[in-house]
Amino acid sequence: MTAVVTTGVPLLADAVDAQGVPVTRVDWRPPMPGTRDDLATVAADPLRADANRRAVEAVLGVTASLVDVAPASEVLGLEAGQFLHAGPPITWERASGPLRGGLMAAAAFEGLVDDPEDAPARFERGDFTLEPCHHHSAVGPMAGVVSPSMWMFVLEDRASGRRTFCSLNEGLGKVLRYGAYEPSVLTRLRWMRDVLGPLLRRAVAGTPEPVDVTGILTQMLQMGDEAHNRNRAGTLMLLRDLSPALVSCGADPADVAEVLRFVGGNDHFFLNLAMPACKLALDAARGIEGATMVVAMARNGTDFGIQVAGTGDEWFTGPAQVPEGLFLGDFGPDDANPDIGDSAITETAGIGGFAMATAPAIVRLVGGSVPDALAATRRMHEICLAENPRWSIPVLEFQGVPTGIDVTRVCRTGILPQINTGMAGKVAGTGQVGAGLVTPPAEVFPAALARLAELARSRGAVTDLR
Amino acid sequence: MTAVVTTGVPLLADAVDAQGVPVTRVDWRPPMPGTRDDLATVAADPLRADANRRAVEAVLGVTASLVDVAPASEVLGLEAGQFLHAGPPITWERASGPLRGGLMAAAAFEGLVDDPEDAPARFERGDFTLEPCHHHSAVGPMAGVVSPSMWMFVLEDRASGRRTFCSLNEGLGKVLRYGAYEPSVLTRLRWMRDVLGPLLRRAVAGTPEPVDVTGILTQMLQMGDEAHNRNRAGTLMLLRDLSPALVSCGADPADVAEVLRFVGGNDHFFLNLAMPACKLALDAARGIEGATMVVAMARNGTDFGIQVAGTGDEWFTGPAQVPEGLFLGDFGPDDANPDIGDSAITETAGIGGFAMATAPAIVRLVGGSVPDALAATRRMHEICLAENPRWSIPVLEFQGVPTGIDVTRVCRTGILPQINTGMAGKVAGTGQVGAGLVTPPAEVFPAALARLAELARSRGAVTDLR
Numbered sequence: 016m017t018a019v020v021t022t023g024v025p026l027l028a029d030a031v032d033a034q035g036v037p038v039t040r041v042d043w044r045p046p047m048p049g050t051r052d053d054l055a056t057v058a059a060d061p062l063r064a065d066a067n068r069r070a071v072e073a074v075l076g077v078t079a080s081l082v083d084v085a086p087a088s089e090v091l092g093l094e095a096g097q098f099l100h101a102g103p104p105i106t107w108e109r110a111s112g113p114l115r116g117g118l119m120a121a122a123a124f125e126g127l128v129d130d131p132e133d134a135p136a137r138f139e140r141g142d143f144t145l146e147p148c149h150h151h152s153a154v155g156p157m158a159g160v161v162s163p164s165m166w167m168f169v170l171e172d173r174a175s176g177r178r179t180f181c182s183l184n185e186g187l188g189k190v191l192r193y194g195a196y197e198p199s200v201l202t203r204l205r206w207m208r209d210v211l212g213p214l215l216r217r218a219v220a221g222t223p224e225p226v227d228v229t230g231i232l233t234q235m236l237q238m239g240d241e242a243h244n245r246n247r248a249g250t251l252m253l254l255r256d257l258s259p260a261l262v263s264c265g266a267d268p269a270d271v272a273e274v275l276r277f278v279g280g281n282d283h284f285f286l287n288l289a290m291p292a293c294k295l296a297l298d299a300a301r302g303i304e305g306a307t308m309v310v311a312m313a314r315n316g317t318d319f320g321i322q323v324a325g326t327g328d329e330w331f332t333g334p335a336q337v338p339e340g341l342f343l344g345d346f347g348p349d350d351a352n353p354d355i356g357d358s359a360i361t362e363t364a365g366i367g368g369f370a371m372a373t374a375p376a377i378v379r380l381v382g383g384s385v386p387d388a389l390a391a392t393r394r395m396h397e398i399c400l401a402e403n404p405r406w407s408i409p410v411l412e413f414q415g416v417p418t419g420i421d422v423t424r425v426c427r428t429g430i431l432p433q434i435n436t437g438m439a440g441k442v443a444g445t446g447q448v449g450a451g452l453v454t455p456p457a458e459v460f461p462a463a464l465a466r467l468a469e470l471a472r473s474r475g476a477v478t479d480l481r
Numbered sequence: 482m483t484a485v486v487t488t489g490v491p492l493l494a495d496a497v498d499a500q501g502v503p504v505t506r507v508d509w510r511p512p513m514p515g516t517r518d519d520l521a522t523v524a525a526d527p528l529r530a531d532a533n534r535r536a537v538e539a540v541l542g543v544t545a546s547l548v549d550v551a552p553a554s555e556v557l558g559l560e561a562g563q564f565l566h567a568g569p570p571i572t573w574e575r576a577s578g579p580l581r582g583g584l585m586a587a588a589a590f591e592g593l594v595d596d597p598e599d600a601p602a603r604f605e606r607g608d609f610t611l612e613p614c615h616h617h618s619a620v621g622p623m624a625g626v627v628s629p630s631m632w633m634f635v636l637e638d639r640a641s642g643r644r645t646f647c648s649l650n651e652g653l654g655k656v657l658r659y660g661a662y663e664p665s666v667l668t669r670l671r672w673m674r675d676v677l678g679p680l681l682r683r684a685v686a687g688t689p690e691p692v693d694v695t696g697i698l699t700q701m702l703q704m705g706d707e708a709h710n711r712n713r714a715g716t717l718m719l720l721r722d723l724s725p726a727l728v729s730c731g732a733d734p735a736d737v738a739e740v741l742r743f744v745g746g747n748d749h750f751f752l753n754l755a756m757p758a759c760k761l762a763l764d765a766a767r768g769i770e771g772a773t774m775v776v777a778m779a780r781n782g783t784d785f786g787i788q789v790a791g792t793g794d795e796w797f798t799g800p801a802q803v804p805e806g807l808f809l810g811d812f813g814p815d816d817a818n819p820d821i822g823d824s825a826i827t828e829t830a831g832i833g834g835f836a837m838a839t840a841p842a843i844v845r846l847v848g849g850s851v852p853d854a855l856a857a858t859r860r861m862h863e864i865c866l867a868e869n870p871r872w873s874i875p876v877l878e879f880q881g882v883p884t885g886i887d888v889t890r891v892c893r894t895g896i897l898p899q900i901n902t903g904m905a906g907k908v909a910g911t912g913q914v915g916a917g918l919v920t921p922p923a924e925v926f927p928a929a930l931a932r933l934a935e936l937a938r939s940r941g942a943v944t945d946l947r
Binding site: 234237238239240247248251252254255256258259260262263268269271272273275276279374375376378384385386389409410411412413 | 705713717718721722724725734737738741841842844850855875876878
């Protein structure tokens with residue numbers, strides 16, 4: 016049977032179609048400018064195919080279990096004055112408003128300053144250190160600020176013993192991760208430190224089998240969550256799994272009820288489990304020589320960075336974009352900070368913006384239309400190496416989510432990963448202003464490709480441009 | 482602008498299409514045999530249009546809140562030896578295996594017999610009475626057996642004060658509602674009577690605002706539940722709403738934990754709230770003269786019956802069909818009892834089989850394909866009077882579920898309501914054997930139409946057959 020693939024001018028497709036030949040219409044675009052030679056080099060790299068196969072297998076082989084909840088000082092060894100943040104490395108001087116606001120809140124929360132407004136001078140003076148969460152096996156949504164007294168979810172891949180970490184979700188509105196630092200933010204953080212964290216730790220310890228975070232993600236994707244900006248079903252399943260041990264742990268019933276109300280009232284609570292589960296999976300592919308799979312996408316509010324399996328821990332960065340979407344109250348595009356947070360680890364693992372087809376109600380939060388949401392998932396398959404059979408989308412006849420962003424496919428098609436995200440106010444202290452859709456800056460992919468090509472050449476790979 | 486509606490031979494449609502005229506293709510079928518005169522009479526009934534408008538408004542105006550959990554003896558006034566069952570009225574002699582099995586379990590549970598096997602003789606002798614749940618403002622899934630000591634959800638329409646009732650869901654497998662009566666069934670029923678019911682009552686009493694069952698249904702439909710055979714998200718939201726009061730009610734924490742485990746481990750628990758919420762809405766349209774809207778579809782395992790807004794409490798019945806679907810373990814079609822249960826009240830209200838488009842994962846349980854599920858919802862719009870703006874389906878661009886089955890549209894198109902359902906073993910004591918898809922027997926709709934026509938004629942309506 017003859018089949019014809021057409022691109023560009025639709026007249027040819029129509030003509031062939033009229034002759035009864037099956038036609039597949041492909042939205043062809045030229046490769047990204049300047050990538051021709053590097054694409055040829057990487058395509059010819061003898062390591063590539065097997066490396067990508069191993070990278071996919073490694074990612075899909077990971078299952079994440081919730082094994083502990085503990086202070087960052089204990090599990091990450093953070094000390095007073097040490098702060099983690101979302102995205103690639105950045106200094107206080109280049110930090111955006113919401114990241115500064117989050118750091119100000121955290122400095123006050125740790126008792127390093129009496130008033131958050133006193134913190135900038137201390138950061139400017141270099142009294143405190145800043146490092147990416149990603150450099151400590153951790154991820155953080157939005158500002159992603161972690162300080163020693165914050166409690167962390169501890170996720171483990173039972174097969175390898177590897178662990179990843181993420182702070183506890185504060186809810187919406189005026190919260191640290193969106194850059195707010197008013198007194199209510201600090202009051203909530205103290206309650207999370209004194210009540211929420213310790214009770215969750217006891218509940219996790221008292222649950223006969225560790226909560227299967229990867230399994231909850233499987234279910235969520237059949238329940239209208241895409242696990243980045245919708246985590247409603249996931250949060251409810253976490254409550255279901257932890258609540259029997261929580262009520263039996265001997266804690267004051269009033270505290271238990273308050274924990275149930277806090278978690279049950281925050282549809283985003285599970286995001287902070289989805290994110291480290293995705294990191295745990297993707298980290299399994301780090302450092303596989305020749306692999307062109309993206310293993311991290313992260314933003315600090317100023318820079319957007321990616322890391323790639325075959326290029327070690329190197330960051331390829333460009334300017335973070337301002338999302339397009341829907342705004343809360345009177346806020347508008349001028350109020351929005353550029354893209355921020357480690358939460359794009361969800362898209363890197365094939366959910367979030369990559370799985371919007373399974374969560375069409377998300378368009379009421381991030382904008383766009385239902386057909387757009389379905390199309391986004393289909394489009395992401397074009398730049399991915401695999402489908403994840405564990406995470407399937409019922410409405411697409413149970414097709415697995417597109418998984419393993421391939422730097423070469425992005426460069427060859429010009430199709431950029433689709434991320435959905437919350438938007439922080441660009442002025443420190445504002446909080447959330449909206450939610451929307453965004454992509455990475457295009458240039459990070461040719462930069463990563465160039466490095467992959469350079470490494471291939473250094474191994475003796477030959478570029479065949481015939 | 483000219484538009485053309487075509488039926489039958491597609492050549493005409495193609496020809497018109499080729500001329501650039503918008504074409505709507507309709508799957509036209511002849512009316513059901515023998516309905517021509519009655520259709521004409523009812524169409525000419527001057528009451529009809531306004532009656533149906535009022536019926537739709539009445540149904541859509543109801544909101545269901547969970548206001549109590551209490552024994553049937555207390556809220557329904559049931560006395561020893563009184564049993565309710567699903568579907569239209571039936572005698573022991575004509576009762577199917579699963580209904581008999583459920584009644585045998587209930588008789589033993591009430592202490593009327595020592596051994597369930599002793600119960601048939603007592604029923605045959607006429608020692609006990611049988612009445613439909615629907616005659617007591619109640620509904621029951623599958624066998625739908627209610628006896629005085631069973632605890633009931635009490636739902637209330639806050640505006641009118643009307644109430645409906647449903648028993649508590651036992652979970653899957655060997656359970657009374659599927660006709661099982663072995664010792665484990667009775668042990669579970671006793672625990673539900675002694676622990677689950679009383680604790681839920683205290684939780685409901687201690688919850689500041691009554692649980693908004695209609696609102697949970699709105700959310701469920703955005704979370705992959707169609708609220709008949711998928712109630713996973715609904716069950717989790719019920720837990721979320723009740724658990725803070727449950728842990729604060731002063732009960733033994735071990736009992737609280739067991740209640741949380743039982744409800745959290747039974748994805749169908751919310752069905753027994755969805756059903757009375759649907760009945761509460763539909764009962765608002767009962768008795769509206771001239772209205773052709775179906776207000777109940779119910780099966781007792783032998784007969785399938787419908788009730789219609791404009792015909793009072795009269796049942797129109799025909800033989801219940803055996804569903805087509807998927808079977809558990811070694812069970813097959815020969816093991817399945819005909820359709821049973823009041824749960825088709827969900828389809829009558831526009832969810833369940835009518836909302837399968839929003840729950841494509843349901844095909845893994847009831848059979849069929851994802852496109853079938855999407856098509857089923859679209860097809861049901863053809864026989865319904867309205868869409869429910871409160872219950873919308875994201876993937877269909879937030880279209881409201883098809884609501885208010887119109888007897889005249891069913892007769893005119895021959896399209897039968899699509900029900901999804903569990904399947905009980907036809908031998909008493911078996912339990913569940915599968916789940917599948919089923920429709921009412923076609924003849925109940927012409928029978929209801931004939932009665933509507935008769936009533937219209939008695940009011941002086943003129944049949945215009947020109």
